[in-house]
Amino acid sequence: MIKVSVMYPNTPGARFNHDYYRDKHMPLVKAKMGDACKFYTVDKGLAGGAPGAPATYIGMCHIYADSVDDFQRGFGPHAPEIMGDIPNYTDQAPVVQISDVLVDKG
Amino acid sequence: MIKVSVMYPNTPGARFNHDYYRDKHMPLVKAKMGDACKFYTVDKGLAGGAPGAPATYIGMCHIYADSVDDFQRGFGPHAPEIMGDIPNYTDQAPVVQISDVLVDKG
Numbered sequence: 001m002i003k004v005s006v007m008y009p010n011t012p013g014a015r016f017n018h019d020y021y022r023d024k025h026m027p028l029v030k031a032k033m034g035d036a037c038k039f040y041t042v043d044k045g046l047a048g049g050a051p052g053a054p055a056t057y058i059g060m061c062h063i064y065a066d067s068v069d070d071f072q073r074g075f076g077p078h079a080p081e082i083m084g085d086i087p088n089y090t091d092q093a094p095v096v097q098i099s100d101v102l103v104d105k106g
Numbered sequence: 107m108i109k110v111s112v113m114y115p116n117t118p119g120a121r122f123n124h125d126y127y128r129d130k131h132m133p134l135v136k137a138k139m140g141d142a143c144k145f146y147t148v149d150k151g152l153a154g155g156a157p158g159a160p161a162t163y164i165g166m167c168h169i170y171a172d173s174v175d176d177f178q179r180g181f182g183p184h185a186p187e188i189m190g191d192i193p194n195y196t197d198q199a200p201v202v203q204i205s206d207v208l209v210d211k212g
């Protein structure tokens with residue numbers, strides 16, 4: 001199983017609407033991707049590792065798929081609509097990473 | 107529920123032993139933290155978001171706890187031993203972030 005992590009930098013003054021992201025954007029992603037998205041998780045950045053340090057990312061999601069091909073097949077055709085929704089919740093450009101899930105929650 | 111993400115930068119030439127991390131280091135973390143660690147996940151970076159782009163992080167773990175206090179109570183006393191094991195699998199210093207889990211796998 002792979003995961004696609006979409007991580008929004010926590011730059012000073014960054015705008016991020018966590019409610020919209022959780023309640024509107026991510027359900028849109030799931031609806032468009034269908035079964036190609038096995039499930040997803042959503043995080044809100046709280047803090048960094050050192051005392052008083054800010055979180056590196058203000059918000060993140062992780063989209064799980066059986067394979068990179070599955071993800072691309074599910075996401076690609078809807079990319080314009082999904083990415084067009086980004087300005088509705090943030091002014092940040094995300095860092096995107098694809099990872100192999102070596103240990104899952106189970 | 108909160109998660110503590112430990113993310114190792116994928117710098118050119120970075121050393122990272124994924125087998126050791128999955129099979130030795132993370133079980134050590136769980137054993138030391140006990141119930142303070144509800145569960146954890148482990149990722150291996152495959153690629154970035156753009157074609158041909160490298161992953162931002164070569165390896166990551168995410169440690170889930172009921173609260174930041176729970177995490178700190180479980181991790182703090184064992185931090186020297188756990189962090190002393192880092193050179194056994196990598197030469198990278200991790201980026202650490204604490205997040206509120208807004209949507210979980212369920």
